[in-house]
Amino acid sequence: xxxxxxxxxxxxxxxxxxxxxxxxxxxxxxxxxxxxxxxxxxxxxxxxxxxxxxxxxxxxxxxxxxxxxxxxxxxxxxxxxxxxxxxxxxxxxxxxxxxxxxxxxxxxxxxxxxxxxxxxxxxxxxxxxxxxxxxxxxxxxxxxxxxxxxxxxxxxxxxxxxxxxxxxxxxxxxxxxxxxxxxxxxxxxxxxxxxxxxxxxxxxxxxxxxxxxxxxxxxxxxxxxxxx
Ligand SMILES: C[S@@+](CC[C@H](N)C(=O)[O-])C[C@H]1O[C@@H](n2cnc3c(N)ncnc32)[C@H](O)[C@@H]1O
Numbered sequence: 098x099x100x101x102x103x104x105x106x107x108x109x110x111x112x113x114x115x116x117x118x119x120x121x122x123x124x125x126x127x128x129x130x131x132x133x134x135x136x137x138x139x140x141x142x143x144x145x146x147x148x149x150x151x152x153x154x155x156x157x158x159x160x161x162x163x164x165x166x167x168x169x170x171x172x173x174x175x176x177x178x179x180x181x182x183x184x185x186x187x188x189x190x191x192x193x194x195x196x197x198x199x200x201x202x203x204x205x206x207x208x209x210x211x212x213x214x215x216x217x218x219x220x221x222x223x224x225x226x227x228x229x230x231x232x233x234x235x236x237x238x239x240x241x242x243x244x245x246x247x248x249x250x251x252x253x254x255x256x257x258x259x260x261x262x263x264x265x266x267x268x269x270x271x272x273x274x275x276x277x278x279x280x281x282x283x284x285x286x287x288x289x290x291x292x293x294x295x296x297x298x299x300x301x302x303x304x305x306x307x308x309x310x311x312x313x314x315x316x317x318x319x320x321x322x323x324x325x
Pocket of ligand 1: 106135136137138139140141142156157158159162178179180181195196197198201202203
């Protein structure tokens with residue numbers, strides 16, 4: 098799984114797509130702090146954050162992903178665990194990030210509450226996840242058709258992913274207690290297209306993100322834990 102994942106996001110089109118998402122997250126969190134990346138996968142984002150001069154810890158529910166993250170970021174603390182119940186003390190981190198993992202959580206609110214607990218006052222959270230849009234509305238249908246037709250490429254069963262629009266995710270962050278909540282949409286060129294479509298959509302991406310953001314796939318949210 099870790100090999101498949103790295104091939105998808107650390108090469109060619111995938112790297113361009115992934116970099117575009119990470120640029121948002123890197124711009125939202127302070128450089129050089131103590132960061133925790135939830136659903137860290139193979140450590141691709143952790144490695145980028147380490148480049149800012151900070152520390153990067155990672156947590157993921159998959160042991161295979163964590164083994165790869167450890168070899169990618171050898172000096173970092175990585176932990177197998179559930180983002181909904183964090184094995185860290187209160188007020189441990191300056192920043193919490195989560196890249197493309199939030200939609201898979203069974204109880205996203207628990208993850209946000211736990212993140213609030215382990216953030217230091219004034220700390221920042223920034224996540225990026227598939228937003229509610231035409232494409233994600235079709236995901237359950239695609240999975241179910243795949244199951245019925247036994248199409249292996251669909252890969253996994255539908256397991257109830259959560260997708261939010263701007264108002265819903267902003268309301269969720271505020272409900273937990275985060276302040277300075279900012280939401281924007283990002284990415285039109287998607288890794289799962291051919292090169293031609295990717296190159297074309299990449300060209301129009303800045304215009305779409307700016308003027309027709311509802312057409313962008315991912316939703317990015319950042320917020321702060323209030324200062325004491
Ligand atoms: C699409 S991958 C993204 C990986 C990584 N954030 C990145 O940017 O490369 C989603 C990751 O979320 C992890 N995950 C799913 N549910 C989780 C949970 N409840 N707690 C922690 N990690 C979880 C998966 O194991 C997987 O590594």
